[in-house]
Amino acid sequence: MCVGMIAFGSFHPLAAQSPGEMAAEQARMEAEMAASAEYGSEYEEMDGYGGYGGGYGSPYGGGSAQSDATQTYLADLVSLVDGFKLSPLFAPDANVDVQTGPVLSREADQAFAAGNPAIALALMCGHMATEFDEAGPVIGSVQFSPALRRPVWNVRWAVSIAVRGSEDVSDPDPIREGATTPGRRMAGGGGGPSYDDSGAMEEQMQMQMQMEMEEMNSAMSGYDDMNSMSMTPSAKKPVIKSRDMLNAEAETVMSENLGLVAEMIAEEFTKRFTAGDYGPLFKSVTAPAPADPRASMVRSPIAAPVVANPEMSAELDELLSIAPDSLTMWKPGLSYVGMGASDEMLLVAKREGIEFLLHFDVLLKPGRGDKTQNVSRCRMFHVASGKQMALSKGIDNLEAAQMVGTGRSADERAYINDQIAALLGIMDRDTKAVSMPQNLSAEAAKGRVAMLLGSPKAKSLHTLAEIRLYQTMGLLTAEEVEMAFDIVGGSEALLFLHGPREERLAMARKWAGRSAPSAKP
Incomplete structure (x- = not known):
């Protein structure tokens, strides 16, 4: 039976x-x-x-x-x-994500979302050099930067700020949206409340709730450990470190000293970045939504492994953990260099591989009564040469209040738009990437490769990616590519061409870690 x-x-x-x-x-x-x-x-x-x-x-x-x-x-x-x-x-482990396709391009997007654009760009170049058969769409998306005079997949931008006179005032009092009633003079103090003040109480409540949930989780850890005994060792996933895409400190500094000016510059940059004006890479990568602390109040009888980013591989997590610190981002695609004079910030930006820098000079002076006069200007630099490419008009909070109050400007945004219009015009004229020339000759490509091989920074994934570009365009033979790879990195670079897949991926991550400015060769 x-x-x-x-x-x-x-x-x-x-x-x-x-x-x-x-x-x-x-x-x-x-x-x-x-x-x-x-x-x-x-x-x-x-x-x-x-x-x-x-x-x-x-x-x-x-x-x-x-x-x-x-x-x-x-x-x-x-x-x-x-x-x-x-x-x-x-039953199969419900938490195991079976992923197929190119590995390094996915890890590049994840590294960007984790707030490390330098490692992200290096990994994407590693994808082109290492996963060549799968990298056709990325290689083919290449553009050309007239300002940089080379092919680009991602033009790196950054911001910095210098503030003078902060010791003489109690509040920088930058321009805030809606601070002045249009058509009427201001009756009282300077700028209104910060645009994000309305969420401060909610944020504090969320932080308090998060702390309470962490205490509850700690108290119930014994229960979780007992439940975990029912899982086989192979079902456990490594705990991946949680990383923020954007620098909260940078947001605080920029908002406190520049207010609506910083907000509008960020908006203008983001429009261009997401449109692909500065290269196709990472333009669609957005910061993940913040976790709701209330979600942790609902507990499953069988506790799942704590994984901050279930999509990130353990190899990428290790790379991001051991890689030297690099510039974080204020906004997606826009790194934050720090506070200091423009010449100091340019040195840091150059070391970090930044190509264009937006530097803000802010002058604070005591005004009448308890008011502060806040005058700012934005300068745009070509980092490699240190050349200033553009300068905005002076943006004065008291002048803005007067212009809006008397009706000569529709509102604060209209006033700021007038002051930064010339700067934005030069950005669009001189820094946008364009289509890659289609009539490039083999001689020109070989000349470009020879220049790359003679550069002090020749040993990089970016060099190998550009060599792959010319191979894709039919301008280099397989033998010429192999010779160039050998010159760039010897046996390590040749591994990208002939090694087993897992060894190629591991070597690409190793080179990506070396790409950080403070990494030792």
Whole structure:
């Protein structure tokens, strides 16, 4: 009978049950069969209704000591099988993400979302150099930067700020949106409340709730450890460090000293970055939504592993953990260099591989009463040469209030737009990337490669990616590519061409880690 059940299991209702439920049901049936064989004569003596009445106190002898012991044993056996959870042994781990396709391009996007644009760009270049057969779409998206005079996939931008006079005032009092009623002069103090003040109380409540949840989680850690015993070691995933895409300190500094000016510059840059004006890479990568601390109040009976970013590989997490610190981002695609004079900020930007720098000079002076005069200007630099490319008009908070109050400007945004219009015009004219020239000759490509090979920074994934570009365009032969790779990095670079996939990926991550400015060669 058991053989027949197994042979036709696909047609039996048990086939739709989970492994644990099937095991329990099988145990019940076998227990009933064993009991039937032992007490068959008793069952034969029972009539139809008497069978249901048999048991404790039954006149048919079902309450004998032997019968009671057997029934107790069978009940305990069924209970034991019911309580033994087999599903973790047979069911696949629900938390395992099976991902296919190119690895390094996915890790590049994740590194960018984790706030490390330098590693992200290096990994994407590694994707082009290492996963060449799968990198066609990325290689083909290349553009040309007239200002940089080279092919680009991502033009790196940054901001910096210098503030003078902060010791003489209590509040920088920058321009805030809606601070002045249009068409009327201001009756009282300077700028209104910060645009994000309305969310301060909610943020504090969320932080308090998060702290309370962490305390609850700590108190229940013993419970979690007991539950984790039901999981096999292979089901556990490594705990990935949580990383913020954007620098909260940079946001604070820029907002406190520049207010609406910083907000509008960020908006203008973001429009151009997401449109692909500065290269196609990472333009669609956005910061993940902040986690709701209230979500941790709902706990599953079986605790899942704590994984901050379930998509990030352990290899990428390790790379980001051991890589030297690099510039973080104020906004996606716009790194934050820091506070200081423009010449100092240019040196840092150059070391960090930044190509264009927006530097803000802010002058604070005590005004009438308790008001502060805040005058700012934005300068745009070509970092490699240190050349200033553009300068905005002076942006004065008191002038803005007067212009809006008298109706000469529609609002604060209109005033700031007038002051930064020339700067934005030069940005669009001189820094946008354009389509890659299609009539490039093999001689020109080989000349460009020779220049790259002679550069002090030749040993980089970016160099290898550009060599792959010319190979894709049919301007370099496979032999020329191999020779160039050998010159760039010897056996390590040749591994990208001929090595096993996992070794190529590991070497690409190693080179990406070296790309950080403070990394040792």
